Amino acid sequence: MxxxxxxxxxxxxxxxxxxxxxxxxxxxxxxxxxxxxxxxxxxxxxxxxxxxxxxxxxxxxxxxxxxxxxxxxxxxxxxxxxxxxxxxxxxxxxxxxxxxxxxxxxxxxxxxxxxxERRDQRRADRRYAARVDESGLPSGRTSYRTYDDYLDDMASLAETYPRLTKPLTLANQTVLGEDITGLEISVGADDVRDGKPVFLLLGAHHAREWPSAEHTMEFGTDLLQSYREGDARARGLLDGMRLVIVPVVNVDGFQISREATPNGDFSRFDYEMKRKNCSISEQITGEWASGPCANNPEGRLRGTDLNRNYPGFWGGGGASTNADNDTYRGDGPGSEPESDAVRKFISNRAVTMMISNHTYSNLVLRPPAIASTGKSVDEVAYKELGDGFADANGYTSQASYQLYDTSGSTEDWSYWITGGFGFTFEIGPDGFHPAYEDAVVGEYLGTTESAAGGGGNREAYYQAAEAAMDHALVSRVSGKAPKGTRIVLSKTHVSPTSPVIQPDGSTGPQQFYEDTLVNRYDSDGGRFILDVNPSTRPLVEGRYGREPVADPQESAEIANPEGVPAEGASEETTFEILGQPEVDNGFATLSFGWPGGADWDFYVYGPDGDVVGSGATLDNPEEIVIPDPVAGTYTVEANNYEGGSAEDDWTGEVTFQSPTPPQDNGIDEAWQVTCLKRGRILASQDVVVDRGEVARLGAVCKPARVKARQ
The missing domain is CATH 3.30.70 (Alpha-Beta Plaits)
Structure with missing residues (x-):
C-alpha cells in the first residue's frame, strides 16, 4: 500500500x-x-x-x-x-x-x-562580559565577534601557529567585492597537496545566525591550542587530516546584520535580521533595485538565501521563487558568488566531512533534504554518525526531509555529487543570536541542560574530524610515483536539478549543471596514499534499502474504546508494534473508517510520545503510513471533529509491510588518475573505488604496456 x-x-x-x-x-x-x-x-x-x-x-x-x-x-x-x-x-x-x-x-x-527579548539578550551579554573576565571557550571570549574580529583572530592564529596554519581565500569575492576568508589547519598546512582528507567547517551562510560563526572559529582555535598542549587526540587529528574553517560565508550580509542599529520592530528595514546575501535578483527592477544593500527599498529582504542556492536539487520545494522572500533560491542553480565559492573549494579538495553551522533548533540534520529523493545509499553510516554527534550535543538527529522539504542546501549538493558526508547543525534551542553565555559558551562546551555532559558541539566536531579520516568511511588510492611528479584524480559529470517550480506554481523541466572534481598530490618520491571520496557519486549509485530478516507482523484491529466522545473531543487507544528478530516491519499502515457522514481525525504518537503520523483530511478511510516503525506501544488519538455518533463510530486496522529492498543502479563511475611531470602527461588510467576500499595502483607513472597481436 x-x-x-x-x-x-x-x-x-x-x-x-x-x-x-x-x-x-x-x-x-x-x-x-x-x-x-x-x-x-x-x-x-x-x-x-x-x-x-x-x-x-x-x-x-x-x-x-x-x-x-x-x-x-x-x-x-x-x-x-x-x-x-x-x-x-x-x-x-x-x-x-x-x-x-x-x-x-x-x-x-x-x-x-x-x-x-532582543533587549533582554543584549543586556544579558553586557552583564556576562562585565562579570566574567574570560570564558571557558578556547578563545576565552565573552561576547560576539564583529567581522573584523574574525579577520584579526584568524591572522593571530596564523602568526602564533605558522607551521600548523595556512590562510585561505576562496575563489570568488562576494557580491560587494569582499574576500571570503578562512584558515587551513594541519601539520604541514602549507602543503595542500599532501593527500590528507579535509574536514570543512562553515559558519554564517545566514547573516543573522551569529553563533554559527562563533562555533566555527572556536573549534579551529581549540584544535590548535590542544595540539600545542600535547593533547594526543588533537595531535592525531592534525597529523591525519586537515581542518578548514570558514567562519563567515555570507560576508556582506553578516557585516550588515552585525553592525546594524536595531530599529526595534523587526521589519524589512531592521537590518539586524538580514538573512540573505546582497545580490539583486533579475526580478527586482526600477527603484527597487536602487540603494546600497544596507539601505534600500527592499530592505533586509534584498538578496538570495545562500543555503537554497546550491545546485543539488535546486528549484524544488522548501525554497521561495519570490525574490522578496527570506528563502529566495536565487535566479539560477549556484548563481551566487558565495555559494559558488564554497562549491569550488569542495570540488578541488578531498572534503570527506562537512558541517554547515546554523541556528537554531538543536538539530543534527543529514541528507536527503527532499523526501522524494529517497534515503541515501549510506543511510546506515550517515545515521550512526549523526546520532553520535547528537549524543554529544544533546540535539535531535534526523534526515532533513523529516522536518520539511528544503532544496538547494549545501550538503544536499556536496554529498550527492562528491560523496563526502555533510551535515547541518542547528545550534541552540531559541533565537538567531541569543545570549552569548548560552548560545556560544554553553552550546560549544556542552554545559547546557540538553547536552547533559556529552561534551557539546566541541565533542561533536571532534567526532566529525575523526570520521573525516576513518578508513571505513572514505576511499583511498595508493601507488608509487617518482619525485617531482603530480598525481591528479579527476572526473567531470553533468547532474540534474529538481523539476523547477515556477513563480506561478507550475513545475518546469529540470536544469542541468556540470561539476569537475579534482584531487592533487605532489610526490616526493616513493609510495603515496590519497584519501578521497568514492568514485561513484551517491546521486547515481542507488538508494538505501534492506533485505528483510523476518516476515512482517500480522495485521491487527485497533481497539475502539467504549462510548463516543463529544463533538470536538477525543478518545485514546493503544496498539503494539513488535521488532526484530521476531518480525521485520518496513512500514506500518493504519486505516480508520466509519459508515456515515461524520468526520473523524486521527493522530498517532510513538513510544516516545512524539507525533509519528496524522490523518485529518476529508478522506474516509483515513490512512497513516509509518516508515521503519520502532518497537513499542503506540497511542492513537481519535478526535470527533464533526458528527461522530454511535451509528457513525470508527473502526481501525494496522497492517504491516516488509522493508523496501536496496536499490542498486549498477552504475560505476571512475576517477581518472593521471601522472604529470612539468605539465606533461606520463600515464593515465581509470580507477573505480568504493567507500572503505583501497585502490592499489602500483607505479602510476609508467604507461600501461600493450601486447602486440601475433
Whole structure:
C-alpha cells in the first residue's frame, strides 16, 4: 500500500488545504509575495507594514511533513526551529497572521515581543562580559565577534601557529567585492597537496545566525591550542587530516546584520535580521533595485538565501521563487558568488566531512533534504554518525526531509555529487543570536541542560574530524610515483536539478549543471596514499534499502474504546508494534473508517510520545503510513471533529509491510588518475573505488604496456 501525500486541516481547523501550486499562485495573485518581474511592488510606506502588536514568534501547529511544507510555501519568515509538532514563524505584522489563518493554521505564541527579548539578550551579554573576565571557550571570549574580529583572530592564529596554519581565500569575492576568508589547519598546512582528507567547517551562510560563526572559529582555535598542549587526540587529528574553517560565508550580509542599529520592530528595514546575501535578483527592477544593500527599498529582504542556492536539487520545494522572500533560491542553480565559492573549494579538495553551522533548533540534520529523493545509499553510516554527534550535543538527529522539504542546501549538493558526508547543525534551542553565555559558551562546551555532559558541539566536531579520516568511511588510492611528479584524480559529470517550480506554481523541466572534481598530490618520491571520496557519486549509485530478516507482523484491529466522545473531543487507544528478530516491519499502515457522514481525525504518537503520523483530511478511510516503525506501544488519538455518533463510530486496522529492498543502479563511475611531470602527461588510467576500499595502483607513472597481436 503506497503512502499518499495529502494535506490536512491543521489543529482541527475547518479550512481545506490547498496544494503547493495553488497556494503559491494565490499568494502571488494577492500581491503578498513582494516584487517580481511580472508585478513590480508598490513602494513601501514610510512606516513598516504592521499593526500595533509587537513582532511575535509563534509555533504553528503542523505535526506532519505535509503541514510544514505548506507553511513553508506561504512565504513567511521561518526561524528554522522545527519540531515534530510544528514549525516556528516570525509574525512581523497583521498581514502575516492573516496569511496563516487563511490557510487554516493555528499557533501558540512562543515569544510575545521579539524586540523585548532582543533587549533582554543584549543586556544579558553586557552583564556576562562585565562579570566574567574570560570564558571557558578556547578563545576565552565573552561576547560576539564583529567581522573584523574574525579577520584579526584568524591572522593571530596564523602568526602564533605558522607551521600548523595556512590562510585561505576562496575563489570568488562576494557580491560587494569582499574576500571570503578562512584558515587551513594541519601539520604541514602549507602543503595542500599532501593527500590528507579535509574536514570543512562553515559558519554564517545566514547573516543573522551569529553563533554559527562563533562555533566555527572556536573549534579551529581549540584544535590548535590542544595540539600545542600535547593533547594526543588533537595531535592525531592534525597529523591525519586537515581542518578548514570558514567562519563567515555570507560576508556582506553578516557585516550588515552585525553592525546594524536595531530599529526595534523587526521589519524589512531592521537590518539586524538580514538573512540573505546582497545580490539583486533579475526580478527586482526600477527603484527597487536602487540603494546600497544596507539601505534600500527592499530592505533586509534584498538578496538570495545562500543555503537554497546550491545546485543539488535546486528549484524544488522548501525554497521561495519570490525574490522578496527570506528563502529566495536565487535566479539560477549556484548563481551566487558565495555559494559558488564554497562549491569550488569542495570540488578541488578531498572534503570527506562537512558541517554547515546554523541556528537554531538543536538539530543534527543529514541528507536527503527532499523526501522524494529517497534515503541515501549510506543511510546506515550517515545515521550512526549523526546520532553520535547528537549524543554529544544533546540535539535531535534526523534526515532533513523529516522536518520539511528544503532544496538547494549545501550538503544536499556536496554529498550527492562528491560523496563526502555533510551535515547541518542547528545550534541552540531559541533565537538567531541569543545570549552569548548560552548560545556560544554553553552550546560549544556542552554545559547546557540538553547536552547533559556529552561534551557539546566541541565533542561533536571532534567526532566529525575523526570520521573525516576513518578508513571505513572514505576511499583511498595508493601507488608509487617518482619525485617531482603530480598525481591528479579527476572526473567531470553533468547532474540534474529538481523539476523547477515556477513563480506561478507550475513545475518546469529540470536544469542541468556540470561539476569537475579534482584531487592533487605532489610526490616526493616513493609510495603515496590519497584519501578521497568514492568514485561513484551517491546521486547515481542507488538508494538505501534492506533485505528483510523476518516476515512482517500480522495485521491487527485497533481497539475502539467504549462510548463516543463529544463533538470536538477525543478518545485514546493503544496498539503494539513488535521488532526484530521476531518480525521485520518496513512500514506500518493504519486505516480508520466509519459508515456515515461524520468526520473523524486521527493522530498517532510513538513510544516516545512524539507525533509519528496524522490523518485529518476529508478522506474516509483515513490512512497513516509509518516508515521503519520502532518497537513499542503506540497511542492513537481519535478526535470527533464533526458528527461522530454511535451509528457513525470508527473502526481501525494496522497492517504491516516488509522493508523496501536496496536499490542498486549498477552504475560505476571512475576517477581518472593521471601522472604529470612539468605539465606533461606520463600515464593515465581509470580507477573505480568504493567507500572503505583501497585502490592499489602500483607505479602510476609508467604507461600501461600493450601486447602486440601475433
Amino acid at each position: 503506497s503512502h499518499r501525500l495529502r494535506a490536512r486541516r491543521p489543529h482541527l481547523r475547518g479550512a481545506l488545504a490547498t496544494t503547493t501550486a495553488v497556494a503559491v499562485a494565490a499568494t502571488l495573485a494577492a500581491g503578498l509575495g513582494g516584487p517580481s518581474a511580472a508585478a513590480p511592488p508598490a513602494a513601501p510606506s514610510a512606516e513598516p507594514d504592521r499593526d500595533d502588536a509587537p513582532t511575535r514568534v509563534v509555533m504553528v501547529d503542523a505535526p506532519t511533513v505535509d503541514d510544514r511544507n505548506r507553511v513553508v510555501d506561504l512565504g513567511l519568515d521561518l526561524t528554522e526551529h522545527v519540531t515534530r509538532q510544528g514549525i516556528e514563524v516570525v509574525l512581523h505584522d497583521a498581514r502575516d497572521a492573516r496569511r496563516l489563518r487563511a490557510a487554516g493554521f493555528d499557533w501558540t505564541v512562543e515569544v510575545a515581543d521579539l524586540e523585548a
